[in-house]
Amino acid sequence: MDLPSGMWLEVPLVQQYDAIAVRDADIERVVGPYRERVEIPSLVGALGDVAGASVLDVGCGSGAYARLLRRRGAAEVVGVDVSAAMVAEARRAEEREPLGVRYEVHDLAALPVLGEFSAAVAVAVLHYADSRRTLARMGERICANLAPAGRLFALVGNPRVTAGVPLANGFVVHRPVGLRDGDPYTVSVPTVPPTTLSVRHWSCGAFEETLLASGFARVVWEPLQGAADGGGGGDEPVNLLLRAEKG
Numbered sequence: 580m581d582l583p584s585g586m587w588l589e590v591p592l593v594q595q596y597d598a599i600a601v602r603d604a605d606i607e608r609v610v611g612p613y614r615e616r617v618e619i620p621s622l623v624g625a626l627g628d629v630a631g632a633s634v635l636d637v638g639c640g641s642g643a644y645a646r647l648l649r650r651r652g653a654a655e656v657v658g659v660d661v662s663a664a665m666v667a668e669a670r671r672a673e674e675r676e677p678l679g680v681r682y683e684v685h686d687l688a689a690l691p692v693l694g695e696f697s698a699a700v701a702v703a704v705l706h707y708a709d710s711r712r713t714l715a716r717m718g719e720r721i722c723a724n725l726a727p728a729g730r731l732f733a734l735v736g737n738p739r740v741t742a743g744v745p746l747a748n749g750f751v752v753h754r755p756v757g758l759r760d761g762d763p764y765t766v767s768v769p770t771v772p773p774t775t776l777s778v779r780h781w782s783c784g785a786f787e788e789t790l791l792a793s794g795f796a797r798v799v800w801e802p803l804q805g806a807a808d809g810g811g812g813g814d815e816p817v818n819l820l821l822r823a824e825k826g
């Protein structure tokens with residue numbers, strides 16, 4: 580499905596990701612170097628030793644992080660995603676290389692309790708929340724799946740990245756100035772043809788307030804590793820990493 584970037588705002592998210600799933604390998608090729616240099620060391624560093632841990636990967640996509648964390652010794656890893664096509668990709672990867680990761684199709688905003696996990700990861704998913712209510716529901720459902728003192732690690736769109744900031748991984752952010760919390764904008768990934776994602780603007784304060792109101796006791800912004808130049812070639816990293824601790 581190829582549409583002018585503005586029109587993607589009209590396409591329901593599940594359809595966007597069902598369409599994108601067929602290009603997953605292309606997208607991984609483009610985002611891979613940034614992931615390897617910034618995202619993975621930052622997330623893995625913040626998580627610490629996951630040996631024996633149980634981890635819930637929300638918005639798991641094709642399961643890149645679910646597999647990574649299982650390989651790093653997590654005892655149980657469950658991935659959930661709203662897109663059945665992305666979950667099918669993840670399950671195909673599991674068939675090719677069985678690691679014992681379980682995948683389920685769920686909307687994070689209505690996620691049932693699947694277990695009592697010691698940690699949850701949400702890589703590039705919370706900024707799809709289309710309203711503060713949805714963001715709060717996502718936070719509540721993650722919290723309900725965490726053990727006491729469980730932690731959420733989330734990479735979220737950096738609200739400070741604006742349309743003029745060049746990003747080293749080739750992403751192009753179409754973010755008009757003056758966006759308010761919940762406003763939509765698009766990001767183009769330089770696959771051939773380009774892949775356009777429609778996401779929402781959320782300020783750091785909105786993430787903090789919403790997660791604190793969703794049952795988390797503390798929200799901390801983690802440093803990003805490998806991002807001396809901002810991780811994206813401009814002054815600002817593409818995503819920011821937050822840690823939220825359940826009370």
Ligand SMILES: C[S@@+](CC[C@H](N)C(=O)[O-])C[C@H]1O[C@@H](n2cnc3c(N)ncnc32)[C@H](O)[C@@H]1O
Nearest residue numbers: 596638639640660661662686687702703704707
């Ligand atoms: C940018 S991709 C990231 C995938 C994966 N976390 C990774 O880093 O490889 C965002 C994913 O979030 C999923 N997603 C968006 N909104 C969701 C929701 N409400 N519930 C569950 N998954 C969602 C999309 O279907 C997509 O697979």
